[in-house]
Amino acid sequence: MRAFKAVGGRPIFIKRAKGCKMYDENSREYTDYCMSWGALILGHAHPVVVKAIKEQAEKGTSFGTCSKNEIEFGNLIRQAFPSVERMRLMNSGTEAVMTALRLARAFTNRDYIIKFDGCYHGHADNLLVRAGSGLSTLGISSSKGVLRVVAEKTISLPYNNLKAVEKVCKKMGRQVACIIIEPVAANMGVVLPKEGFLAGLRKLAQQYGILLIFDEVITGFRLCFGGAQNIFGIKPDLTILGKIIGGGLPIGLVGGRWEIMEQLAPMGEVYQAGTLSGNPLTTAAGIATLKYLAANKSIYSKLRMKTEFLLKSLREIFADKDILVQINYIGPVFSLFFAKKPIVDYASAKAQDSKVFAKFFQVMLKHGIYFSPSGFEANFLSQAHSYADLRTTINSAKTF
Numbered sequence: 001m002r003a004f005k006a007v008g009g010r011p012i013f014i015k016r017a018k019g020c021k022m023y024d025e026n027s028r029e030y031t032d033y034c035m036s037w038g039a040l041i042l043g044h045a046h047p048v049v050v051k052a053i054k055e056q057a058e059k060g061t062s063f064g065t066c067s068k069n070e071i072e073f074g075n076l077i078r079q080a081f082p083s084v085e086r087m088r089l090m091n092s093g094t095e096a097v098m099t100a101l102r103l104a105r106a107f108t109n110r111d112y113i114i115k116f117d118g119c120y121h122g123h124a125d126n127l128l129v130r131a132g133s134g135l136s137t138l139g140i141s142s143s144k145g146v147l148r149v150v151a152e153k154t155i156s157l158p159y160n161n162l163k164a165v166e167k168v169c170k171k172m173g174r175q176v177a178c179i180i181i182e183p184v185a186a187n188m189g190v191v192l193p194k195e196g197f198l199a200g201l202r203k204l205a206q207q208y209g210i211l212l213i214f215d216e217v218i219t220g221f222r223l224c225f226g227g228a229q230n231i232f233g234i235k236p237d238l239t240i241l242g243k244i245i246g247g248g249l250p251i252g253l254v255g256g257r258w259e260i261m262e263q264l265a266p267m268g269e270v271y272q273a274g275t276l277s278g279n280p281l282t283t284a285a286g287i288a289t290l291k292y293l294a295a296n297k298s299i300y301s302k303l304r305m306k307t308e309f310l311l312k313s314l315r316e317i318f319a320d321k322d323i324l325v326q327i328n329y330i331g332p333v334f335s336l337f338f339a340k341k342p343i344v345d346y347a348s349a350k351a352q353d354s355k356v357f358a359k360f361f362q363v364m365l366k367h368g369i370y371f372s373p374s375g376f377e378a379n380f381l382s383q384a385h386s387y388a389d390l391r392t393t394i395n396s397a398k399t400f
């Protein structure tokens, strides 16, 4: 994913970053709109986070025991996500998703999983079926090396198509353990859920005894102090978090209803463990980030305004040049699709002109503006992006 396969050329090598700027090995400066794939909302090397990491590192980076940081961290998560009654910390989103699926299968005693085309949930075998992110960039529908018997238990349906889910449920709803979804898809580029889609899934899940899992690894603490579930008012049974909650260090979290989480070892019979899970360093970075966000919730409306300022100008520039573009965004997460028709699912996302995107990416890169290096990835603003930075980006886009 660091390679520039989708956009051509050689990937950049960064040696240092601060705020919204990154500096490569030749000390060239870039304004960053990838922000570590959305993991950094406060910007690179935010002083509050750096301080927390330094202070904790002095005291030890892993104890292999319980630590108070975990409690403080957990309380911050619960404050933001009322649906998360209990939780388990891990070291990546992928891991958390694996555990969520295992839990769902154990709790329901069913095998099948419903996911959506173009949604990415990390690289667990179960979910490498018509997945987004790197798989879209590389143009592969499923990974080699995944057992057919595993992939067969995964049903992938078109995003935003409630009818398709209804049909599967009618046929075999009582065999489905869970429906897992990015409540706002951000790994085929940004695709918003249509009105009623998430509520419809919630209803179907209820009806057939299926668990609804929201993968909020990108949306968690990105759109508000909480997640898409708070914004759309839908309560999932399980939630996956990652990226922002680690403050730039590796993390994953699965949490949700008490009686489901209780199935996890050592209380229950679903095994999960991790040598470095919940380590004091990651939790320190996470606590610093979440506390900062809790104390500065206006950050979210400011981010939205900045994003709208940027996108409005970009839209005008493309219109002037007669370049067809579909801009999808929510809060500070956005995608530019060079396409004729609105992007509502994976099929429409794949209809984008990747060559135009690659050209745009290269022109911007030449001006020191770093967008996520694929038309199937989202872009992110951080608190550190100033209006001056945005204006520079806009002026650079005028040369496209």
Ligand SMILES: *Cc1c(COP(=O)(O)O)cnc(C)c1O
Pocket (backbone or CB within 6 Å): 091, 092, 093, 094, 095, 097, 120, 121, 122, 123, 182, 187, 215, 216, 217, 218, 242, 243, 251, 252
């Ligand atoms: C990034 C991502 C993951 C995987 O997280 P990793 O920490 O990279 O394993 C899972 N789900 C979504 C929605 C993601 O964006």
